[in-house]
Amino acid sequence: MSIITLTTDFGIKDHFVAIAKGKLLSKIPHCQLVDVSHCIDLYNVGNASYVVSGAYASFPKNTIHIICVDAELHENSRFLLMRFDGHFFLAADNGICSLLTQEREDAVEKVVLLQNKPEHLSCMDLFADVCAAINGGADAESLGELIGSEDYVGMTELRPRISEDGNVIFANIVYEDHYGNAVSNVSKKLFEEVGKGRPFLFTGSKYKMTRINKYYADFNTETRALSEYHGSSLLIFNDLEMLQVSLYKTNPATSGSVKSLLGLGYHDPIIIEFESKNE
Helix, strand or coil: CCCCEEEECCCCCCCCCHHHHHHHHHHCCCEEEEEEEEECCCCCCCHHHHHHHHHHHHCCCCCEEECCCCCCCCCCCCCEEEECCEEEEEECCCHHHCCCCCCCCEEEEEEECCCCCCCCCCCCHHHHHHHHEEECCCCCHHHHHEEEECCCCCCCCHCCCECCCCCCCEEEEEEECCCCEEEEEEEEHHHHHCCCCCCCEEEEEEEEECEEEECCCCCCCCCCHHHHHCEEEEEHHHCEEEEEEECCCCCCCCCCCHHHHHCCCCCCEEEEEEECCCC
């Protein structure tokens, strides 16, 4: 039985998600459909890649992951089937695939530029046909043209950059989660490879921090009660080992979020400066 996940910017108010599921079930009646998220910010491929990156590895190998974000089918649009880390990914050629694979490019097995047909009136028509073909045992190459990484859109502006001297990481906020945390595109692996245990200064908006919490409540309770830290800003590596800016025990709907209180939202720049190796 095929497992197919759905990540879209369709929202949950309208009929769009039901149509997507209906098309898939019409082609593969016994497939198992799993909703990852339908609340991706509109047309936001950075949001989509972060959410899918966090979810896909928990599913069995050969799961098909549909990412229908900024994915309008028209005469100039291109759609991809990517085999990555033992999974299948279906998405528009809009940068999502390059963001998904940016830290594990060696795990990309193949990428196929899909063939749009006249009967495909939407991306979900195309994706449903591809899912049915994969479920039936078709080889990926039979569904379009095999292409290399240089042949599909790369989104380099949402990749962290390292200064020439190796002392600074220039990065961005790429996601705001349900708790109002601002997630960056700096992985723990990158942070440790560049930092090598050196002291650092994090700058985001007008705020600066020099410490990463081991857990959210990792404060000095010898001098202040933990309750006194409510609303305090902190850095932490989240469950996906991505560096994020958080506010301790705040509610975005009432007391505010990192975006509303610290001014750090999607695409905003952050800088991590490590103590010079020569100091």
